[in-house]
Amino acid sequence: MKILHLDSGLFVEQSISRKISREIVAHLSQQKPTQVIYRDLVSEPIPHLSAETLMANNDELATTLIAEIKDADILVIGAPMYNFTIPTQLKAWLDRVLKAGVTFRYTEQGPEGLLTGKTAYIASGRGGKFSSGEQISLDHQETYLQQVLAFIGITDVHIIRAEGVAMGDEPRQQALTAAKEAIAAI
Numbered sequence: 001m002k003i004l005h006l007d008s009g010l011f012v013e014q015s016i017s018r019k020i021s022r023e024i025v026a027h028l029s030q031q032k033p034t035q036v037i038y039r040d041l042v043s044e045p046i047p048h049l050s051a052e053t054l055m056a057n058n059d060e061l062a063t064t065l066i067a068e069i070k071d072a073d074i075l076v077i078g079a080p081m082y083n084f085t086i087p088t089q090l091k092a093w094l095d096r097v098l099k100a101g102v103t104f105r106y107t108e109q110g111p112e113g114l115l116t117g118k119t120a121y122i123a124s125g126r127g128g129k130f131s132s133g134e135q136i137s138l139d140h141q142e143t144y145l146q147q148v149l150a151f152i153g154i155t156d157v158h159i160i161r162a163e164g165v166a167m168g169d170e171p172r173q174q175a176l177t178a179a180k181e182a183i184a185a186i
């Protein structure tokens with residue numbers, strides 16, 4: 001089994017999304033012999049798109065990143081909520097891997113994702129709570145990631161979430177316990 005493991009949380013030691021993504025990979029690795037490709041999108045950032053890169057049509061980095069996804073059975077993506085969406089480092093990665101004719105295409109029936117047959121786990125950390133109640137419409141992190149992955153054909157997406165981690169010690173502990181239980185249930 002091949003796992004592509006990405007992290008995009010700015011902090012290292014205290015990062016919740018990194019802790020969850022690491023534990024998901026460890027849990028999956030206990031189930032089957034596993035080969036892991038790891039990308040820290042913060043310590044080795046993907047440069048933002050430029051007109052030159054797009055027009056040159058020989059974006060080697062995009063080719064490499066797409067090959068990593070194609071090669072993987074499972075994606076594990078550490079994705080904290082920053083300003084209601086994903087970190088810019090993760091967006092820069094998405095900007096390279098969403099490529100018309102390569103990872104998706106338009107047909108007469110509409111768009112078709114080309115990276116099918118894969119599973120993704122999103123390790124989501126959030127200071128507040130957005131999975132229910134009035135705040136739900138502010139979630140442009142998990143919903144966006146699910147939609148964009150589906151667009152390229154990755155429809156089997158599981159969210160492992162610790163939310164409300166900035167709301168006090170008790171909510172934080174509850175969130176971490178919930179995430180731990182969700183990992184154990186994979």
Ligand SMILES: Cc1cc2nc3c(=O)[nH]c(=O)nc-3n(C[C@H](O)[C@H](O)[C@H](O)COP(=O)(O)O)c2cc1C
Pocket residue numbers: 009010011014015016017018080081082083084085125126127128129165166
């Ligand atoms: C730059 C920045 C922006 C953030 N924006 C939000 C936000 O919009 N909503 C929220 O609930 N929490 C927000 N938080 C809190 C993080 O989502 C929370 O701390 C989460 O655990 C971050 O994951 P990490 O520990 O892996 O960095 C933000 C944190 C940072 C550093």
